[in-house]
Amino acid sequence: MTLRDIINKLLGRQESSASTARERLQLVLAHDRSDLSPELLDQMRKEILEVVAKYVEIDLEEGAVSLETEDRMTALVANLPIKRSLSGAIQVKEPVKESSD
Amino acid sequence: METKTRIILICSGKGGVGKTTLTANLGISLARQGVRTAVLDADFGLRNLDLLLGLENRIVYTAQEVLEESCRLDQALVKHKQEPNLSLLPAGNPRMLDWLKPDDMQRIVSMLTDKFDYVLIDCPAGVEDGFKNAVSASKEAIVVTNPEVSAVRDADRVIGLLNTHGIKPIQLVLNRVRPRMMASQEMLSIEDVTDILALPLLGIVLEDEQVIVSTNRGEPLTLTGSKSPAARCYSNIAKRMQGEEIPLIDPSKEGSGIRDKFRRLMQTKIF
Numbered sequence A: 001m002t003l004r005d006i007i008n009k010l011l012g013r014q015e016s017s018a019s020t021a022r023e024r025l026q027l028v029l030a031h032d033r034s035d036l037s038p039e040l041l042d043q044m045r046k047e048i049l050e051v052v053a054k055y056v057e058i059d060l061e062e063g064a065v066s067l068e069t070e071d072r073m074t075a076l077v078a079n080l081p082i083k084r085s086l087s088g089a090i091q092v093k094e095p096v097k098e099s100s101d
Numbered sequence B: 001m002e003t004k005t006r007i008i009l010i011c012s013g014k015g016g017v018g019k020t021t022l023t024a025n026l027g028i029s030l031a032r033q034g035v036r037t038a039v040l041d042a043d044f045g046l047r048n049l050d051l052l053l054g055l056e057n058r059i060v061y062t063a064q065e066v067l068e069e070s071c072r073l074d075q076a077l078v079k080h081k082q083e084p085n086l087s088l089l090p091a092g093n094p095r096m097l098d099w100l101k102p103d104d105m106q107r108i109v110s111m112l113t114d115k116f117d118y119v120l121i122d123c124p125a126g127v128e129d130g131f132k133n134a135v136s137a138s139k140e141a142i143v144v145t146n147p148e149v150s151a152v153r154d155a156d157r158v159i160g161l162l163n164t165h166g167i168k169p170i171q172l173v174l175n176r177v178r179p180r181m182m183a184s185q186e187m188l189s190i191e192d193v194t195d196i197l198a199l200p201l202l203g204i205v206l207e208d209e210q211v212i213v214s215t216n217r218g219e220p221l222t223l224t225g226s227k228s229p230a231a232r233c234y235s236n237i238a239k240r241m242q243g244e245e246i247p248l249i250d251p252s253k254e255g256s257g258i259r260d261k262f263r264r265l266m267q268t269k270i271f
């Protein structure tokens, strides 16, 4: 973020178009480079959430799995907020045995 | 046997970003430095390199006749009058596209190898057959792009393909840089583009009306010893190719007035 971006933010103006261009490019290139279709990515997101939800209580609404890219390296980044009990402890579940159907 | 000839593909993915203009100017500039240079028009569908070099009226044979063995290579090569170190191998009839294969491109380039120190291949836009044929005959590449989202995205695609073809090194030329727009952050910065594409920067070329004037005349800027902004950039790039260490022109440092200083302050990265 640059001084101009901060001032623009304070004044409620749009950020500079170069910043927008940079962000949009980073996003689109992560997808271009991975060759993953949005449907596949979405399916993968669901499955990852399901697996993690077997062990810890996560907020299914908040969970995000995305592709990020830097230096021609693409990473799959999962951001899965874990629900905490009132005491603040992480709620760990007993792993449930997969039912074979 | 390994050859010393540098076979460099000039490509971009997106059309109209300045490949042919760069090829013509680098060809002239390298020739002026005394190295034997061939420029090969691999854009068989929409050939233009002849026009930019002002050689369109001197073409007798093309790559097509060479491949068909109805003429010798030296009959097809068009030597530049003022810069005899530079030769153009013109593209043939667009119908060549129907039968041209990677083998054919490799055959042409291997004929040029050893007769020249540099073979610059002006690649067609796109990533289809024309591109694939040209890549198959190349060793290194210069990727040309503009500081615009679509050009950068397409460049990224091309870089991926060049990597899978084992092309090395791949260097970047950022063309049509507008210092004013970059300073006011209405254009991707040089750093933005090199960060995103993760390629070493061979050089930038400033946006310059003289490019169009020189195209009208069929005299590349580097031929006339012009001091215009783009001319300086092109000849810097050619010198860097030859191993000279020439500092980059920093567009943000252009201008020393109070307004330019203020612009630079506004551009400072805070976090």
Ligand SMILES: Nc1ncnc2c1ncn2[C@@H]1O[C@H](COP(=O)(O)OP(=O)(O)OP(=O)(O)O)[C@@H](O)[C@H]1O
Binding pocket: B012, B014, B015, B016, B017, B018, B019, B020, B021, B022, B043, B048, B124, B125, B175, B176, B177, B205, B206, B207, B208, B209, B211, B212, B215, B230
């Ligand atoms: N630095 C520059 N400043 C101003 N105009 C430029 C610059 N570079 C290129 N141009 C203009 O941009 C246009 C496209 O250039 P050029 O033909 O070299 O692109 P190209 O990548 O070879 O296109 P194609 O993909 O169609 O082969 C031309 O009109 C040219 O004059």
Ligand SMILES: [Mg+2]
Binding pocket: B019, B020, B021, B043, B048, B122
């Ligand atoms: Mg062209």
